[in-house]
Amino acid sequence: MLRGWLRAGSRWLLLAALVGAVAGCSARHDDPNVVRFWAMGREGEVVAALVPEFERTHPGIRVDVQQLPWSAAHEKLLTAFAGGSTPDLCQLGNTWVPEFVALHALEPLDASVAASSTIQPADYFGGIWQTNRVDGALFGVPWYVDTRLLFYRSDLLAEAGYTTPPRSWTEWTAMLDAIKQRLPGRYGIVLPVNEFEPLVALALQQDDPLLRDGGRFGNFRSGGFARALRFYAGMFAAGYAPATRDADVSNIWNEFGRGHFVFYVSGPWNIGELSRRLPKDLEDSWATAPLPGPSGPGASIAGGSSLVVFHASRAKRAAWQLLEYLSQPDVQRRFHALTGDLPPRRSAWRDAPLADDVHARAFREQLERVEATPRVPEWERIANEIRLVAERVVHGELTIEQAQQALDARTDRILEKRRAVLARASAP
């Protein structure tokens, strides 16, 4: 009886193996003239409009654009890596670059950039270029940038007695206090508590790095991080900022239009959203400003996406040509017109429409002062812990010192494997 069982079983297993083998064959991609390009979200939708010109100017090369939703992109890329079916060219959130470098999945680009006439590193904003360097080698070229700064209601700020936005933390606090005193019923600021970026931006303004010993341990015990966290939590404790999440549940743009709050720390996509969604008569009532620093204009976080070439690609040359094409300043301007994404090259900002956009101007200034977050594969998880711990501080469950200890403990635990891998790599 059991033998019959086994025989039947082996037959099915054989069939399953055959099906697997056939599926495996059809998934091979060898053509060096077809670039499989994966792009995410809105960028994935619109980049197809830029492809025809590339195919016209590069006869013989065909581009196959695949669009991934952001929510599934990370999982899909890792699965593709595990299954050996990574694309040739890919858009990658720049905090993901170190992770894929750790997988040895990306092609180093230093030589290609040195030989390129289109891509000049000096033309790129320094902080954003830096996000693509891991352990001294370059693995990506910035495609668009994302950072956080101030959106504010200039009319309400004027009502509170100020005509220019704050440049330093001291000025900022004074304004928030004035709003609280003179504009009852309105909040001074909304800091989205479901994002780590506002607090990390404040922490990046400090001299102390977030991690120490080459990204082996957390450095949240430092005085710099304490300053940033104290300032951040203070805005909630003083009642300048609402601690609840209701702002994300209901419509933040309507709330901004109604003047429920004056300052809002957010990113470039809100230039487009606010221009579209606010009523016409509020058009001149809002503005943007660079993020204030501890003493004078401060740094902010260097986010955004890069373009990377995968190591396993058979079409590296063609993929690099597409990367160069997408990095040309005039193509970047067209890309900006399609998406509202901000270009990472100074030359792309020199002409209309970006040069004339009043709301983009603060971003232009801020981009000269963006800082890369630590480039370790575990960064996103650490950033998530920062957010969770900060939320506890805001709710009064942890003091600043307890939060610092908790963050260092959690970070050191997250980095335990990294330390082991680094030790193993350096052992003979």
Next chain:
Amino acid sequence: MSRASPAAWWFVAPALVVIAVFFVLPVLAGLALSFTDFDLYALADVGNLRLVGLRNYLRLLQDPLFWQALGNTFYFVVVGVPLSIGASLGAALLLHSPLARFKGFFRTALFTPVVTTLVAVAVIWRYLLSTRYGMLNYVLAAVGIPPVDWLGDPHWAMPAIILFAVWKSFGYNMVILLAGLTSIPQDLYEAARVDGASAASRFRHVTLPMLGPILAMVAILTIAGYFQLFAEPYVMTQGGPLQSTVSVLYFMYEEGFKWWNLGSASAVAFLLFLLIFAVTAVQARLARRSVAA
């Protein structure tokens, strides 16, 4: 069973093989994985894979977030399951009442939440629960209760999730219980009425005992289902605020698919499996005893 001919085995063999390949093998692989620290580095180079024995499990048992997730899940099950079965039974009794009108319409209406897309109704519920504009707070305000920040307050987020989950799922059990009610012979009720039993004692002594086995099954399925809470917090709160709606399964998802620590995520899955298995076993035993009594 032991006398079954080899031919019978041949007939079930395809099903057994499918179960072995797509269920038993992955489960065993998962168990093996839970004794390693498989993660991103191991994916890059198998040399980075370390056998860690029970360390994943020990670490989990020391992780306050895991305990919090466990506590949240128990909270959800202990409050949600009685509420859900109570709502199902209540709705089934109402629909079964001879006084009920438009039965077909109400049956469909009450069943609708079960077949609607969770993500779509979650969007609507987020508006219902909104602090400033939500209907729920509007109703509360009418009776003089100040607004509650349902999804933003760590004390209220889980009750809001329970409310949503019960609303979403009670229709399913309602239909099963309704079928059970229909199958209770009318003569039992008539005999009880002749004996002078009130409506309450008819429910207590006729309806409940006759529904017993069905209620036991409904309870087992509902509890096993509620332990696997995931989609509701995933779409409504992403586990927040202050991780008050992180369930065990949500914790596993983050560990495995967000942070790619598949070893530790497998350990979570096995702990959850043991938990559901134990609870269900106790329950099945209780149900059997009460049926036998």
